[in-house]
Amino acid sequence: VIADVGYGMTVVAFILAIYGGVAAAVGARTGRAALVESAQHAALGVFVLITACFALLTYAFLTFDFSVRYVASNTNLGTPFYYRITGVWGALEGSIILWSWMLGLFTLIVVLRHRETARELYPWALATMLTILAFFLLVMTVAAPPFQRQSPVPADGRGLNPLLEDTGMITHPVALYLGFTGFTVPFAFATAALITGRVGDSWLVLTRRWSIVAWYFLSLGLLIGGWWSYHVLGWGGYWAWDPVENAAFMPWLTGTAFLHSVMIQERRRMLKLWNISLVILTFALTLFGTFLTRSGVIASVHAFTQGSIGMLFLAFLALVVLASLVSIAWRWDALRSTGELDSVVSRESAFLLNNVLLIAAAFTVFFGTVFPLLSEAVRGVKVSVGAPFFNQVNVPLFLSLVFLMGVGPLIAWRRASLENLKRNFLWPVALGVVAAAVAFALGMRSSLAVLAFATTVFVAATIGVDFVRATRARRRVGERLLPAMGGLLRRHNRRYGGFVVHLGILLIVLGVTGSHAWSVQTEKTLQRGETAELAGYRFRFDGLTAVEESNHFKVVGAFTVSNGRALDVLRPAKKFYPQEQTPIAYVDYRLGLTEDVYLVLGEFTRDGAQATVKVQVNRLVSWIWIGGVVLTLGALLAILPDRRRPA
Amino acid sequence: MTRSRKFIAGGAVIAAALAYMIYAGVTQSAVYFVTPAELRAAAVPGKAYRLGGMVLPGSLTWEPRSLDLSFTLSDGTAVVPVRHKGTPPDLFGEGRGAVVEGSWNAEGYFKATLIMAKHSEEYKAPHDATQTGYQELIKTLKGESAREAGR
Numbered sequence: 001v002i003a004d005v006g007y008g009m010t011v012v013a014f015i016l017a018i019y020g021g022v023a024a025a026v027g028a029r030t031g032r033a034a035l036v037e038s039a040q041h042a043a044l045g046v047f048v049l050i051t052a053c054f055a056l057l058t059y060a061f062l063t064f065d066f067s068v069r070y071v072a073s074n075t076n077l078g079t080p081f082y083y084r085i086t087g088v089w090g091a092l093e094g095s096i097i098l099w100s101w102m103l104g105l106f107t108l109i110v111v112l113r114h115r116e117t118a119r120e121l122y123p124w125a126l127a128t129m130l131t132i133l134a135f136f137l138l139v140m141t142v143a144a145p146p147f148q149r150q151s152p153v154p155a156d157g158r159g160l161n162p163l164l165e166d167t168g169m170i171t172h173p174v175a176l177y178l179g180f181t182g183f184t185v186p187f188a189f190a191t192a193a194l195i196t197g198r199v200g201d202s203w204l205v206l207t208r209r210w211s212i213v214a215w216y217f218l219s220l221g222l223l224i225g226g227w228w229s230y231h232v233l234g235w236g237g238y239w240a241w242d243p244v245e246n247a248a249f250m251p252w253l254t255g256t257a258f259l260h261s262v263m264i265q266e267r268r269r270m271l272k273l274w275n276i277s278l279v280i281l282t283f284a285l286t287l288f289g290t291f292l293t294r295s296g297v298i299a300s301v302h303a304f305t306q307g308s309i310g311m312l313f314l315a316f317l318a319l320v321v322l323a324s325l326v327s328i329a330w331r332w333d334a335l336r337s338t339g340e341l342d343s344v345v346s347r348e349s350a351f352l353l354n355n356v357l358l359i360a361a362a363f364t365v366f367f368g369t370v371f372p373l374l375s376e377a378v379r380g381v382k383v384s385v386g387a388p389f390f391n392q393v394n395v396p397l398f399l400s401l402v403f404l405m406g407v408g409p410l411i412a413w414r415r416a417s418l419e420n421l422k423r424n425f426l427w428p429v430a431l432g433v434v435a436a437a438v439a440f441a442l443g444m445r446s447s448l449a450v451l452a453f454a455t456t457v458f459v460a461a462t463i464g465v466d467f468v469r470a471t472r473a474r475r476r477v478g479e480r481l482l483p484a485m486g487g488l489l490r491r492h493n494r495r496y497g498g499f500v501v502h503l504g505i506l507l508i509v510l511g512v513t514g515s516h517a518w519s520v521q522t523e524k525t526l527q528r529g530e531t532a533e534l535a536g537y538r539f540r541f542d543g544l545t546a547v548e549e550s551n552h553f554k555v556v557g558a559f560t561v562s563n564g565r566a567l568d569v570l571r572p573a574k575k576f577y578p579q580e581q582t583p584i585a586y587v588d589y590r591l592g593l594t595e596d597v598y599l600v601l602g603e604f605t606r607d608g609a610q611a612t613v614k615v616q617v618n619r620l621v622s623w624i625w626i627g628g629v630v631l632t633l634g635a636l637l638a639i640l641p642d643r644r645r646p647a
Numbered sequence: 648m649t650r651s652r653k654f655i656a657g658g659a660v661i662a663a664a665l666a667y668m669i670y671a672g673v674t675q676s677a678v679y680f681v682t683p684a685e686l687r688a689a690a691v692p693g694k695a696y697r698l699g700g701m702v703l704p705g706s707l708t709w710e711p712r713s714l715d716l717s718f719t720l721s722d723g724t725a726v727v728p729v730r731h732k733g734t735p736p737d738l739f740g741e742g743r744g745a746v747v748e749g750s751w752n753a754e755g756y757f758k759a760t761l762i763m764a765k766h767s768e769e770y771k772a773p774h775d776a777t778q779t780g781y782q783e784l785i786k787t788l789k790g791e792s793a794r795e796a797g798r
Binding site for chain 1: 651653654658661665668669671672673675676678679680697711712714733734737738739740743748
């Protein structure tokens, strides 16, 4: 019954979304407000229906309704309550529901927020959003229906993929999809701008906060994905340049470029065409990522079930790109820049260079990801490029980007004088050089690491210089220190929000550099009571115990970690799920600000007298997660309502 | 030189640098995907390969103290002996598909630096070792770039 009701609701929602999209478009074209209003009701209806689908599927999970195929293949009687809820979006069909639900929610927020304020653009934006929503509902109806009946009804389900039984799995897809769907809103308004010919600043200003929010959630999704990889997959890393990771990273790169280039348009009325293209590209890349990972053309860790869904996404992607190109060509004259760059040494150039480098990085990731397809098509051999390729090409790009992060916000608009450069960059450059010297003196020999470290210090110093100077200026007019600083953050929240985000990125850069340059690992087979050593730590194997859990049992090893004094007992395990043929590692670690101790249990003898263990000491990795927290604070600061009054 | 020329020249320099970096990156880190039969036909010692096949039942040995792992990969027509140092990763075992990365050793075995086993949300066991079973397996493995479980 549930399957039929759910399927029926999906179909109705699909029809309603199509109707709403058409009604909004016709209403916008003819100026009939009643039609637009009707489309708004349709949007509300679609959202209610998807919410009901979502609730129904969750109910089916909670009550173990194995007559729904999706439930049967992603849960079983032993799945804990908590993971029965997250299991709802644990696989393809459910994740599409989650995606559509967010899209529906955003459509509704667009209705509420922009109905009154953006009379010309809004109806077209609504039409665009409803059309995209209709596409996702089409996917839910034909290609990946979550509500499919299963008969005969099995006595028990297959169970959730054990790797997904983790808190990271609740938040990772949610954050990532909020990012993906969030970029739909700027895209919808850009489309509206192209259709109406109002390609000026209004669509940018309207969607400024949307872009930041979408970018933030995409960043968060990537970071949580890294954390999940680090503490679940047990290979000791957080990023593997896997196609699925790349699929989410490409729109992040172009989205980052977009966040920066809009500032030039706001300030100098330039780059209209560039900005529209960037937002289209970003949106297209979110679709491309889904196509890439769901079509099976490039298999990856996530290797989701394949099917017609990839082709459906490819077709929609082609449609979006084609329609966008046509409308850009149509509005070509209006999109041409009115301003011109004055000097190579200016903030505009720095931002432009930042954009070029981000696009270059996005292209590199794209190229590396589809390289196996290219080489097979061109030369008939399957050749792939792995992590070395991505690192080798991207590291110089990213280092340059970090450097520009210091230059861009401080260098003068239009044309920077020597005076301006000296005033802003003398101290930071000096500090960067000192940092490099200190790092070298302390025994840091990897030139890349020294360079990364010096650049990080330079950028942090530019932020410090700016903040100190602005605080002093406020102090001079009589404000006290703390109110001066607080007022600065509050009144120029976008600027300082950006700075705080930059600080977060710097911490992430620090963590990535440290973990690449200084992490060490070893692998040892130990008898009970025997000790292994790594990087000043001693690991004593104390034995194995077996533990029964609700849906699996696990063999837990105990290892006493000490560095002179006893620190901790770490308990890495292997989990045995009845539905899986081989066990799954469960890592244990001790996180620290300078280094993490990370243990993975390997093979062991049944009597528990001997076990193989992989030991890693990973340096500075925690700063990646701390950077994520700082980035969150910065993004929050940046989206606070503007309080600056016109002077 | 006018200003716009400067920008065009700058853009050209960046594009050229990127093209060079990508070219160098590809030539240095390209890994050829081969089946055991293809490797047997033309193995170049020292060249980086990604070899995919099924771990032959009965071929797997592992020495816990020295961490020496050896097994034979097969595609139904040819077999390749593989050696690796390290713990066998999760999802790795006899009769199952695996992709290994490494190079052909002049002494007559494949030296693997990395063993990749498949993680997927709906894992299906490989079929019995019939010819068609192998072919299906190879087909799935060809597109394979699974999480490097052996790192």
